[in-house]
Amino acid sequence: MRNTRRTLITAIAAIGALTSVAACGGGSDSSASGSGSGKADGTYNFWDPYPQFDASSAWGKLVSKCGSDAGVKVKRTGMDTTDLGNKALLAAQQGNAPDVMLVDNPVVSTMVEAGILNKTSDLGLDTKPIQKNILGAGEIDGASYGVPIGANTLALYYNKKVLTAAHVDPASIKDWASLTAALKKVKAAGKKGITFSAINTEEGSFQFLPWFWGAGGDLTKLNSDKGVAALSLWKQWVGSGYAPKDVLQNTQTTSWQQFATGDYAFAENGTWQLGNAAKAGFDYGVISIPGQNGGSAPVPTGGEFVTVPVQKDTSRYDVSKKIVTCLTNSANLLTTDNTLTYVAPTAAVQAEQVKSNPELKPWVTAVAAARGRTSGGLGTKYPTISQPMWTAVQAALSGSKSPNDALDAAQTAAGKGN
Amino acid sequence: MTTARLDRRSPRSTVKFAATGTVDRTDASPFRRRQRRRSRLTALAFLAPLALYLAAFYVYPLYRNLDLSLRNYTVRSFVAGDAPFSGLDNFRTVLDDPTFGPAMRHTMIFTFVSIVFQYVAGLALAVFFNRHFRLAGTLRALFLIPWLLPLIVSASTWSWMLNSESGVVNYALHLVGVSPVNWLDSPDWALTSVIIANVWIGIPFNLVILYSGLQNIPGELYEAASLDGASAWQQFRRITFPLLRPVSAITLLLGLVYTLKVFDLIWIMTKGGPSDASSTLATWSYQLGFGTLLPKFGPGAAVGNILILIALVFGLLYIRVQRRQES
Numbered sequence: 001m002r003n004t005r006r007t008l009i010t011a012i013a014a015i016g017a018l019t020s021v022a023a024c025g026g027g028s029d030s031s032a033s034g035s036g037s038g039k040a041d042g043t044y045n046f047w048d049p050y051p052q053f054d055a056s057s058a059w060g061k062l063v064s065k066c067g068s069d070a071g072v073k074v075k076r077t078g079m080d081t082t083d084l085g086n087k088a089l090l091a092a093q094q095g096n097a098p099d100v101m102l103v104d105n106p107v108v109s110t111m112v113e114a115g116i117l118n119k120t121s122d123l124g125l126d127t128k129p130i131q132k133n134i135l136g137a138g139e140i141d142g143a144s145y146g147v148p149i150g151a152n153t154l155a156l157y158y159n160k161k162v163l164t165a166a167h168v169d170p171a172s173i174k175d176w177a178s179l180t181a182a183l184k185k186v187k188a189a190g191k192k193g194i195t196f197s198a199i200n201t202e203e204g205s206f207q208f209l210p211w212f213w214g215a216g217g218d219l220t221k222l223n224s225d226k227g228v229a230a231l232s233l234w235k236q237w238v239g240s241g242y243a244p245k246d247v248l249q250n251t252q253t254t255s256w257q258q259f260a261t262g263d264y265a266f267a268e269n270g271t272w273q274l275g276n277a278a279k280a281g282f283d284y285g286v287i288s289i290p291g292q293n294g295g296s297a298p299v300p301t302g303g304e305f306v307t308v309p310v311q312k313d314t315s316r317y318d319v320s321k322k323i324v325t326c327l328t329n330s331a332n333l334l335t336t337d338n339t340l341t342y343v344a345p346t347a348a349v350q351a352e353q354v355k356s357n358p359e360l361k362p363w364v365t366a367v368a369a370a371r372g373r374t375s376g377g378l379g380t381k382y383p384t385i386s387q388p389m390w391t392a393v394q395a396a397l398s399g400s401k402s403p404n405d406a407l408d409a410a411q412t413a414a415g416k417g418n
Numbered sequence: 419m420t421t422a423r424l425d426r427r428s429p430r431s432t433v434k435f436a437a438t439g440t441v442d443r444t445d446a447s448p449f450r451r452r453q454r455r456r457s458r459l460t461a462l463a464f465l466a467p468l469a470l471y472l473a474a475f476y477v478y479p480l481y482r483n484l485d486l487s488l489r490n491y492t493v494r495s496f497v498a499g500d501a502p503f504s505g506l507d508n509f510r511t512v513l514d515d516p517t518f519g520p521a522m523r524h525t526m527i528f529t530f531v532s533i534v535f536q537y538v539a540g541l542a543l544a545v546f547f548n549r550h551f552r553l554a555g556t557l558r559a560l561f562l563i564p565w566l567l568p569l570i571v572s573a574s575t576w577s578w579m580l581n582s583e584s585g586v587v588n589y590a591l592h593l594v595g596v597s598p599v600n601w602l603d604s605p606d607w608a609l610t611s612v613i614i615a616n617v618w619i620g621i622p623f624n625l626v627i628l629y630s631g632l633q634n635i636p637g638e639l640y641e642a643a644s645l646d647g648a649s650a651w652q653q654f655r656r657i658t659f660p661l662l663r664p665v666s667a668i669t670l671l672l673g674l675v676y677t678l679k680v681f682d683l684i685w686i687m688t689k690g691g692p693s694d695a696s697s698t699l700a701t702w703s704y705q706l707g708f709g710t711l712l713p714k715f716g717p718g719a720a721v722g723n724i725l726i727l728i729a730l731v732f733g734l735l736y737i738r739v740q741r742r743q744e745s
Contacts, residue, residue, distance in 0.1 A: 086708055092497045110712050114493035200691040202711060245582045245603045248692050380493075383712035391693045398692035400605035406693070409516075 042072045044319060047088070048102035049081035049304060050340075058339050066326035070319050074100075085110065088309070092116040097309035099320045105137035106202065106382060108145055108305055109374040117145045118308045123321050129346045137372025138305045140379050146305030147328045150342030152271035153299045153370045154210055155362065160283035162191045162265040170287055175294040176214075176233055179266075183242040186265040193242035195258045196268040197250040198234065198397055204390040206300055206373070207252065207268055208234070210289040212389075213371065214297025219378060219385050222392070222414060223407040229292060231396050231403035238397050248397055270302060271363050274341045286362050288369075301370040303342055343367040388413035480726075486719035496715055508720040515717075517694055517702060524609055525698040525725075528616070528684075529677045535617040536673060537666075540624025545658065547625075548632045558629070565622035573686035576615040577602060580687075602688055605695035612684050612696050616677065623676075624669055631665030632658070663743070671736045675729050699725045 046063055053059040060076060067074030077098070079087065085107045091097045097116055111117045120127050127135055127144055131151075138146040158170055166189035168182045183193035197207045211230040218224060237243040244258065252269055259267035260280045268289065277284050288296040306327055308320045326332065330349050337344045337353065343363050344350050350364050374382045388410035395406040487508050495501035512518055547558050564572060579586045580601035588598040601611040635658065643653050659666075681700040684690060690697030690705060697705070699721055707718030 082708070085711065086713065089493060089496060089713070093499060106711050110493055113712075114497045116497055200689050200693070201709070245600050246584075248603045249577070249581070249688075380712050383710045387710045394691050395605075395693035398600075398603055398605050398695065400693060400695065413516075 044072050044074050044100065044316070044323065045098035046074050046076045046100045046102075046323070047084060047098045048076065048078050049084045049104060050102075051078040051080060053078060058335060062327070062332060062336065066323045066332075069326055070322035072319050074323065081107075088116070089114055092309065095312065097311070099308070099311065099316055100323050101307050101309055102149060102304045103146070103307055104304055105148070105301060106373045106386075108138045108307065109140055109379040109382065111307065111309075112140045112145050113380045116309050118310055118317070120144045120147060123308055123317060123324075125321060125324060129348065131345055131347065131368065133370060133372065133375075134301055134303070134345045134367065136375040137301050137303075138307075139372075139375070146307040147324060148345040149304050149306055149328065150333065150337040150340060151301050151303040151345055151367045151370070152340075152342050153301055153363070153366050154207065154268055154270050154289060155299070155366050156194075156287050156289055157259060157267045157269055157273070157277060158285050158287065159259070159262060159265055160285055161262070162186060162189075165189055166191060166265065168265070170285055173287060173290060175290050176292050179290055180233070180236070180242070183237065183265070184240075187240075187242055192244065192258075192264045194237060194266040194268065195244060195250065195255045195264050196234075196247055197252045197255045198247045198390075198393050199249060199251055200390050200394050201251075202386060202390070203252055204393055205386040206302065208389065208393050209300045209373070210268070210297045213299075214289060214291040216292070219376075219382070219389075221411065222385065222389060223404070223411040226292075227407050228403050231393060231407060234393065235396050235403055248394055271343060271367075272341050274359065274363075286359075288362065288366050296366070296369055299366055299370045300373050301367065303345075385414045483719050483722055483726075486715050487717075487723050489716060491715040493712065496713075501716075504716070508716040509724075512717050512720045512724070517697065520694055521697050521699050521702045521721075524696060525678065525700070525728075527609065528613055528680070528698055529674060531613050532616045532620060532677050532680075533670060533673050535613075536620035536624045537670060539617070539621045540669075541628050541662075541666075543621070543625045544628035544632055545654065547629060558625070561625055562622045564619045565626075569619070569682050570686060572619060573615065573683045576611075576618075577687040580611050580615075603692060605692055608688050608692060608696040612687050615687060616680060616683055619683065620673065620677065624673065627669045627672075628662065628665060631662050631669075634665075635661045664740075667736060667740065671732065674732050678725060678729055699728075 044067060046067075048059075048063075050059060055061075055064070055076070063076050064074050081104050084101075084103060088097060088101060088103070088111060092114065103111060108117070121143065125147055127147060130148060134148050134151045135144055138144055138148065156173075160170075163170055163182075163186070166182075166186040168185050173179050173182055186193050198204050208230070211233060212219075212227055215226040215230040215233075217226040217230055221227070234243070238245060238247065247255070250258070255267060256269050256273050256276060258264055259269070260276065262280070262282050289299060291297040306324050308317065308324060311317070327336070330346065333344050333346065333349050334352055336342075337349070338357075343360065344353055354361050354364060373386070374380075378385070391413075392401075392403075392406035392410035395401040395409070396403040401409070488503060488505065489495075489501035490504040490507060491501045543561060547554050580588075582588060582598060582600040582603050585601070587601065591598060599607055601607050639657050639661075640653055643657060648656065679700050680698070681704060684696055684698060684701050685704065688696045689709075690701040694702075703718050703721035703725065705718075706714045706721060
């Protein structure tokens with residue numbers, strides 16, 4: 001008697017303590033249902049990856065105004081961008097996906113693969129004025145599944161004071177060799193070279209891509225000489241002390257914080273940091289990321305798309321469409337993109353942005369040359385390539401594998417990953 | 419602790435059981451029978467909420483997880499809910515994955531090293547605080563801090579302190595003339611770093627349980643031992659340690675289960691990196707299920723189930739040892 005009861009208690013204790021892991025393993029479908037409710041009446045659910053904006057922010061007000069203009073009440077839920085993707089899948093499984101959803105562009109292909117997004121052509125949304133390469137990040141098999149709210153990308157910020165002290169002319173940086181030479185001079189002058197993010201998440205891949213593409217690399221063949229060249233460049237920087245060891249830990253935010261200390265000459269970071277750059281307290285400049293042998297490297301586009309998830313009740317699309325159109329009309333794009341310091345997706349609004357803030361000019365040029373990560377027919381293959389790629393970057397920079405071996409392993413993993 | 423309380427309670431319930439048994443045999447009138455049925459219904463009513471709770475929060479998630487791991491889920495079939503049954507394919511994928519070996523090894527090292535250090539430190543502190551000196555209570559409370567802090571705070575603080583460029587640990591090493599260590603950025607140190615942080619977090623748990631176990635050891639034993647001339651070490655070896663054995667066993671088992679599934683600490687500090695150097699089954703499971711843009715629910719759930727199986731094996735092992743001890 002006593003034994004069996006103790007057996008039972010021990011078994012329950014063991015199972016109970018482990019159930020949280022079971023939930024991690026994919027069974028957690030409780031969290032999404034709360035925010036997706038309230039379907040019946042005139043309340044429209046809106047999800048976005050901007051938890052930093054509350055209802056009183058310009059963005060929050062714009063969303064609710066677009067709702068009231070369309071004659072409905074919009075319930076806005078902001079959450080972390082990785083959270084948003086998972087919650088959206090779970091909500092769609094439960095049949096209560098939000099009416100309008102703002103998602104990060106590489107997530108669009110996953111959502112389309114899951115079959116939960118409507119085509120913009122089916123909804124009758126106008127995407128003609130939008131720059132082709134920006135729209136491309138949300139296109140799968142020639143069909144477009146969302147309207148970009150704005151775009152951002154990467155470039156090199158530099159600290160003018162540090163460069164002057166090291167006698168480096170930013171205009172002299174044309175290719176990888178001249179950049180590395182500049183880093184060497186900066187280090188010799190007692191300052192730190194460059195900071196970037198090589199973390200083992202999508203952010204790490206996003207930051208590595210300009211160098212990978214700048215060498216002429218192709219995502220379907222990670223272990224080509226070109227890919228190895230790009231990874232060797234980063235490894236050389238970390239190995240020679242031009243870049244700090246903790247780039248492996250850096251998110252783009254912590255990498256920015258390092259640059260903001262004023263000790264670093266360069267930082268690879270995004271359009272969205274412009275607001276912080278003005279507050280950094282030192283003179284900075286921006287140059288585009290150089291390609292291996294000169295010219296500007298192609299950079300990946302970042303930024304979110306407004307999408308309309310599939311609903312059982314198709315009569316809701318009319319209002320959803322009105323909300324999307326409202327959010328993406330020129331006047332609203334201008335305010336939104338200025339708040340987020342994004343580059344607008346249409347030429348007309350870009351011109352207005354540059355007129356009011358000339359600092360955006362290099363960014364507009366960079367965005368015009370940027371590529372979607374899931375473009376070029378990659379779609380949902382991109383995530384299965386990106387994960388081995390950031391793992392390879394980590395392996396090479398931490399010294400556990402040579403760039404060559406790391407990318408060979410990555411290519412094998414990416415090949416299997418489908 | 420659970421065992422101790424159980425020991426105290428079970429004799430009483432056996433007595434009661436025996437008593438009702440005799441009543442039943444002597445008096446079997448219809449009235450009695452009805453009353454008995456009613457009391458049984460009442461008992462069931464009392465049991466129902468617990469049973470429902472267990473079913474909803476333990477059995478169903480486990481079933482879902484098993485189901486996820488036995489089907490070939492893509493994002494499309496996950497949403498549509500028509501994933502085909504694929505048997506043990508997910509488990510085969512996971513076992514063939516080059517990450518499996520290292521993840522398994524890291525899980526084992528992480529768990530055993532953490533537990534050994536936590537237990538030894540916890541026991542030493544418990545014996546130390548059992549001496550009831552002045553300020554013992556305050557000091558003991560201080561030792562509980564790691565337990566009280568939200569994990570995100572302690573894990574972030576650790577990763578901050580262990581930062582290879584600007585961390586305070588490397589600064590301290592520098593002061594004593596040791597060259598800096600790349601705690602979190604080197605494949606040789608990442609696992610050690612998360613183990614150190616985990617030991618720090620786990621000590622209070624061991625301390626509290628072992629300390630309460632010590633309270634149950636009668637003081638006369640020590641008095642008698644010291645009259646017989648036993649040294650402090652002998653007292654510990656011959657009295658404290660053997661009498662603490664049941665409490666130790668449950669502490670170790672609970673510690674094992676808690677440590678096996680540690681996820682947040684590792685995820686916050688290294689995300690399993692650099693390049694899987696500190697990934698365990700728990701972080702790998704999350705990585706598969708939620709860590710990329712294209713979730714792989716099936717293999718993720720399979721890894722989770724393997725983890726549950728491992729815990730279950732150790733649970734059964736514990737029961738066996740317990741039985742042998744009793745007989």
